[in-house]
Amino acid sequence: MSILVVGSVALDTISTPMGRVKDALGGSATYFSLSARFFSPVSLVAVVGRDFPKSYLDIFKDKGINLEGLRVCEGKTFRWEGQYGWDFSDPQTIATHLNVFASFNPVLPPAYQNSEYVFLANIDPELQIKVLNQVFHPKLVACDTMNYWIENKPTHLLKLLKMVDIFLLNESEIRKLTSETAILKAAKKILALGPKIVVVKKGEHGILLFSGNNIFAAPAFLLDKIFDPTGAGDTFAGGFMGYLAKCKKINQLNLRKAAIYGSVMATFAVEDFSLRRLQNITIGDINKRIKEFKKFTAF
C-alpha cells in the first residue's frame, strides 16, 4: 500500500570527523521516502525553493516517489548546517535557515487523501494535525517529533498523540516528554496518551518497541565506519512503515520484523554522507544485511 509522508526536503551542510558536504540532499521526508520505497510506493508532501537542484528532483523521480505533493515555491530551500563529533551523537547546529519552509502550509492533492498509511515526520505538530485531518480514512498513522516541539508546542503535540497509532522518538525526547528516566515507565506513560505503539530509537544502541504489554528490544547492527548519522531516524521510520504497509496486517511479529528492517535501512543511511549510499543499494543488499542481523542476534 502507498504511504503518505509529510516532512522536510532540505539542503544540508554537514561536518563529521569523516569529512564535510555542502548543500547535500537531506530532510526528514527525503530519508523516509528513499528508505520506504523499497517496500511500498511513497507519496511525498513537502516544499522546496526555486533553487532546489534538478539533479536532486531526479533522484526522487528515478526512485518512483510520487511528487504531486511537492510544492516548489518562490524563495530558497530549507537549509540546515550541523557538525558531529567523534561520538556521532546529537550534532551541534551551526545554522538553520527555514526559508520557504517557514510558511509551509501542506495541502494534500486529492489523490493523496485516500492514503491508508501516513507518516508525519518531525515538523510543527500543528502542521502534522493539519495534514492528518485531510486524510479520509487512514489505516495506520505514525509520527515523529523533536525536543523543540515538546518544549514549545506541548498542547498540540498531546492532541496529535491522541490521533496517531505509532509514535517514534529517541531516548532524550521520551525522557523530556514524560519526565521519566526509566524508559519502560516512560513508554507506559506515552501509551496512556494515545499511541498504541511506541518506538524508542536508541541509535547505536538499537531500538525498543512497546505495544500493550509487549516489549521488543533489538540491538543495532554494528558498522565498521559511520560517516554521517544524519537521517538515520527517518530512514529507520521509512523501513519500518514501508514494511508494515507491505505486510498490511499489523501484528506483533510484523511489528518486530518491521523494526529490524528499519534498523537495517538506517545502517545504509549512515555509511556515507547524505543519501549517497541509500540511493544506490538494492533489495539484495537489504536482504543480505537482514540475514546478517539474524545471525548476530541469535542465541
Added chain:
Amino acid sequence: MSILVVGSVALDTISTPMGRVKDALGGSATYFSLSARFFSPVSLVAVVGRDFPKSYLDIFKDKGINLEGLRVCEGKTFRWEGQYGWDFSDPQTIATHLNVFASFNPVLPPAYQNSEYVFLANIDPELQIKVLNQVFHPKLVACDTMNYWIENKPTHLLKLLKMVDIFLLNESEIRKLTSETAILKAAKKILALGPKIVVVKKGEHGILLFSGNNIFAAPAFLLDKIFDPTGAGDTFAGGFMGYLAKCKKINQLNLRKAAIYGSVMATFAVEDFSLRRLQNITIGDINKRIKEFKKFTAF
C-alpha cells in the same frame, strides 16, 4: 566445574535516587561469587579486615562459597562510598578507603591451584598476573579492569591480556584502551592483543560479544525500576563464567547463552541495594527471566 575468583570484598556506602545504604556488603568478588554459584561451585580469593561483619561472612557460607582463600587481616575492610544520579551511569566516588586491600597479596591455597576456570576481577593487573601464575592448568581465564589501570598500569595490563581468554570491559574502558570510538574497530584491536573473546558491557544498552569473526549483540532486559547499579558488571561476569563452567564446552552458542544468563543475573543485582535481591533469588526466578528475555528479543 569450580571457578576461582579473585577480587574485592568490600563495605559499600551508596546513595542513589532510590535511597542510601551504609557499609553494605559489596565488592567485585562478592557480586561475582553470589551470581556464579547458581551454575558452578565458587572459590573466593580476597581480603577483609577484622571489622568485617560475621553476618556478611555467613551469606557467603550459606551460599556454599569456598572461603579458604579469604584472608581476614588486622585492620579495616576496604570501603567505598559512591553516589549515582538519575541516569544511573558512572557514579561519583565520594571516598575510597583501601585499608587492608592496600597490601593485598593474594596467595592461593593449594586446593585452588588446580582451578580450571578463573575470573580475575578488577584489581591491579600485577596482582591479576600474580594470581594467574599460581594456577597450574587453567582452562578458561577471564579478566575485568577499569580506567584507572588502563591509565596507570598499561604495561602490566597488556601483559595480562596475552594470558587471558576472555576480556570483559565497558564502553568507556574499551574506547580508552584502544583510542577507537567505533566499538567494532576497538574490539578487533583487543582481539589482536591476546584475548580470544571480548565482552563489551553496555549497561542498560545490553552487551556485545566478539570472538574471531563472530559478533553477538543482545539488548538489556528492561526493568521497571533500578535501585542500585553497583556490581552489575561483576554479577554479569558471574552468570557468564558460571554458565560456561557448567557447559564445559566453549563454543559460539554456549558463549551467547552465557551472555544472556549473565545479563539476566545482572538484572537481579540492580533491583535492590547491595546483594539484597541477588542473595534471595532461586534458579526458578532466573529461568523465568531467561524465558522472558527470549520472548522480548524474538523476531
